[in-house]
Amino acid sequence: MAENAKNRPVENENPLVGNVIIFVVMMALFLLGLVLVSWLDFTTVWPMAALILCFAGAFFIPMTFLGRSDSGADHRR
Template identity: 70%
Template sequence: MNESKKRPLENENNLGGSIVIFAVLMVVFILGLYLVQFLDFTSVWPMAALILLFALAYFIPMTFLGRSDAGGDHR
């Protein structure tokens, strides 16, 4: 493999994409904080929404920002 074509890991995402993902995840975080005030033992929907937001906050960065360390890609 040609070593001159390998880019450092910190240069894989452009600034625009990082700003968009940050804004989306900040909205998810603020919505989660808002939903916490509705938690009680009588309704399951606020907790279900919080679990869904957690899944989004976990899988959005893993899908769009994640890189595989398997194989010889970055070694």
């Protein structure tokens, strides 16, 4: 790995600012979910619909935009 200059060390994968932004967005989704659970009374549909959207966002944002799903083959060699 040292002979390939394109490979960066692991500690440079995610800068601090990016990690802080990701944390703030995910924490906002979590806190919004807590507020929506407090409004959930099974007579209106919108709190549960918003909870499902929060779950989808919390699941797909890290997996789709932040993940490196195509880099697995690089580490197996």
